[in-house]
Amino acid sequence: MNTNTRSSADRAAAGAPMASSERRVLSSRPVYLDLLRIRLPVPGLVSFLHRISGALLFLVGIPLLLAGVGMSLASPESFAQLRNAVANPVAKLVLLGLAWAYIHHFCAGIRFLLLDIHQGIDLPGARRSSVIVLVVSVALTVVVGARLW
């Protein structure tokens, strides 16, 4: 692996190049990258889910959005076809998953924008807003689910 392309976080985690005074303190810390045993803090979880939801929206969301909007606008018949397709339980589950991805990405995104303009950047505030993002996203997804079924 090329060390130049590694992120500073990687280097810090590996205890590699940094000031000697820092190295003495940090090198005794456990380097603990077992994903099954790492306990991610809540803001980290929100950030991780932001990325997962973004990837999901890119891979599945955008093509389905275009296909759906295309069908909905083409003709009254294709509009009705789309209605029928969405009534399918599997389609409803996919839509619910995508709804969560969009809503979470939306809420977490607004949180990041607020952090950018230095709102709620203290640790308790950042933790609180992370919990709010998680709870509001799930609550709004439930509302969408109730509307779907």
Add this chain to the structure above:
Amino acid sequence: MVTRREAVGAHYGLKDWLLQRLTAVLMTAYTLLLLGIVLWRGGIDYTLWRALFANGAFLLASFLFMVALLYHAWIGVRDIYMDYVKSVALRLALQSISVAVLIAYLGWTIQILWGAR
């Protein structure tokens, strides 16, 4: 300190970071607008849906939303590739495919939006 610049890197500038946020704000406004219309009308049927897209301002807003979405998606997937795909060759391949797909989506968007008029 950046010691080596990659052709498939972030170009170490502010432009993409800023555009990621500007496109996000634009998409937020459009999402709230559309949600507002749907809630205000108490649902959408075909006639209303067509009438909405026959409105030039809404059509352009929808087009702007899609352009913002596709550019926002590009910055996002590029960031993911830069974080996890360490091989420059593989990253170049993935980025090229993603750009091609996103530009194709833009063509599809134009077909849908202006084909419906």
